[in-house]
Amino acid sequence: MTNRLLTSGILAGAVAGVIAALLQFYFVIPVLLEGELFETGQMVHFAADGSPQSDRTEVSLGGEFGRHALTLGFNMLGYAGFGLLLVALMALAETRGLTTITPRQGLIWGLAGFIAVQLAPAIGLPPELPGTVGAEIGPRQSWWMATIISTAIGLWCLAFVKGPLALIGVAFLLAPHLVGAPHLDAYWGVxxxxxxxxxxxxxxxxxxxxxxxxxxxxxxxWSRGG
Amino acid sequence: MTTKTLARAQDNTVLSIALAAMLGFGLLFVAGYAQAAMLHDAAHDQRHAMAFPCH
Structure with missing residues (x-):
């Protein structure tokens, strides 16, 4: 059981991490690097002459192979962590007799994970371009973590609680956003x-x-190992 | 209640699930949460891309 859990979670995470990193290198990292030009002041938006325009620049990945190798490695590490948690929850649902895990169902589990870990926290704390000035890191991390847990509980309720009680899930989905994420009382974006x-x-x-x-x-x- | 909790804790399945979950949290702490400067710089691009609260 332990072996099956660990190998499924870590292998799935490694595969997803590599694909996610490749997608990031193509789509996300060039925009991140362009953002760094503004963060470091190499480019300035609303320059001194009052022009409201800034040139769009095509930023290539450049020759920083060490930096990008770390991004690949940390993606594999992060997705392996998420993979282990996802498989742990799948196993919990199965041992409780709530469902049988199939690969097709896995797509839904993955999307639910996306909603809990990415989409719900992004409603309060949008993914930040480098150089974005945000509230204190401590409260933001706490809200982020609480939102993930609350959303995961909410989705679990909607999926597995029988009868009208399942609607308690909606309260868990809404609660973090009613509380609200920590924000500064001024805009600082460069x-x-x-x-x-x-x-x-x-x-x-x-x-x-x-x-x-x-x-x-x-x-x-997971289902192959069973 | 105590006996019940104890009996469940001894259950191999529950222990395995808990172990996998704890290891998962451990990896995520390193990849996304820990603020040590070296770790932060190494994970920087990935943290931004994955929207972990970064700095």
Missing amino acids: APPELAAEFATLSLGTAAAGWTILGFAAAWL
Whole structure:
């Protein structure tokens, strides 16, 4: 049981991590690097002459192979962590007799993971382009973690609680957003809003792909081992 | 209640699930949560791309 859990979670995470990293290198990292030009002041939005325009620059990945190798490695590490948690929850649902895990079902589990870990926290704390000035890191991490847990509980209730009681899940989904994420009382952004918005949606899009692959791979490996 | 909890804790399945979950949290702590400067710099791009609260 332990072996099956660990191998399914870690292998699925490694596969999803590699694919997610490749998607990030193509879609997300160039925008992140362009954001860094504004963060470091190499480019300035609303320059001194009062021009409201900033040139769009095509930033290539460059020759920083060490940096990108670390991004690949940490994606594999992060997705392996999510993979282990996902497989642990799948196993819990199965041993409780709530469901039988199939690879097709894994797609839904992956999407639910995406909603809990990426989409719900992004409602309060959008994915940040480098250089974004945010509230204190401590409260943001706490809200982020609480939102993930509350959303996961909410989705679990909707999926597995029988009868009208399942609607308690809605309260868990809503609660973090009624409380609200920590924000500053001023705007500090140095990058163009278009670039920041693009970064947020690209980040969510690639994460949706990564999570769907993670769910499928985890369920496939888990159900094969059984 | 105590006996019941004890009996469940001894259940191999529950222990395995708990172990996998704890290991998962451990990996995520390193990849997304720990603030040590070296770790933060190494994981920087991935944290931004995955929208972990970064700095």
